[in-house]
Amino acid sequence: MRINQSVLYFTFHFICLFFKVSAQCESLDIQMATKLIANSRFNITFMSYNTIGRNLCIKECLKYPACLSVNFDRSHLKCELVSFSSDVNHVYLLEDSRFEHIVINKTADISTDNEMSKTTVRGKCNELFHKCVLTKSVGRRCLPEGKRWSFHNIARNKTIHSSSVWSDNLPQRGPQYLIDGIRTAINHYCAATKTESQPWFAVDLQNVYQIDHVLVYTGWNNGEPCNTYQVRVGVTTTWNEMTSCGVGSQAQDETIVCKDCLLGRYVQLQLTSTDASCHIVTCEIEVVGSLI
Known part of the structure; x- marks a missing residue:
């Protein structure tokens, strides 16, 4: 053919x-x-x-x-x-x-068939997107999408260590008061380190979590250069192997949002100054995240 x-x-x-x-x-x-x-x-x-x-x-x-x-x-x-x-x-x-x-690259301009509205719940990992649909019974209804896990304080009553304890290991200055759920000082029960170069507190979450943000409730204003600290997250306790979540100041309560929704078992707060006259005085550390 x-x-x-x-x-x-x-x-x-x-x-x-x-x-x-x-x-x-x-x-x-x-x-x-x-x-x-x-x-x-x-x-x-x-x-x-x-x-x-x-x-x-x-x-x-x-x-x-x-x-x-x-x-x-x-x-x-x-x-x-x-x-x-x-x-x-x-x-x-x-x-x-x-x-x-x-x-x-989530910054790309993506068109969708559904109208979407974004609601941020304090951090980044737990952003909620609402898809709005028109129903016959109740009219316009917006349903949450995107939140798959329950985010909560995962540091409460976990294991915590510090580089030192103020005034010869004074009991009411121990790191355990950072994870007892009390955000303000009661009878001076807030954690404090000795004066030393780059003192730190480290929380062992005892499992790998997705970390959204860290709340730090301060108990003391040391004044510069002793105020600034850095919060890092990692799967090990080696500082150089951990990833920075952000920085804060002892002069005020802080909400430190992890930029990239970090994975980690350990969360460490450490002063950035090498001045040996600095110390940390903090009343509570809350790590907000979810088990993966």
Whole structure:
């Protein structure tokens, strides 16, 4: 059977155009990703899809406020959503030849079919997005999306240590008063270290949590340079291996929001000054997060 040459020509160019457009679309979606890491998989996920392409995998992540990256298995078309960025929590990024790990740029302008409104609940990890729908019975109704875990104070009555205790280990200055639930000094029961270079308090949460923010209720204003401290989060107690959540001042109560929703078991508060005449006096430390 003889086939018209013009039909063959049209069919060939249609296929070329299709693949060219598809490649451009894929390239556009990959531009939304700040980093693509081959042969890697982040081993903590919250949702997965089967038989789905890379582009749709990225788009699914963009629907969830807390999704920061994805694992994608190109051979089996499997997509896994991750609520952490491997740029910050790299310890959980493992070598896996089946997957590629993609860190998503959540600042991209994404259009959706549904009207969305954002409500921030003090921190960043527990942002709520509300999808508004029109119902026959109650009219317009906004339903919360994106919050998967219950965020609460995970430091209460956990294990805590300090670099030292004020006045020869005076009992009412011990670090245990930082996690007793009492935010103000009662009978002078607030924790304090001795005067020393870069004193610290460290909370052992006894498990790995997603850390949203840290509340510090101060008991003393030392004056500069003794006021400024840094809060770090990590899976070990080695200061240089921990990631900074932020800085605060002993001059006031502080809410320190972790920029990247950090993963960690240990939360440490340490003065930044090396002045040996400085010490920390703090009444309570609350670590707000959720078990992963």
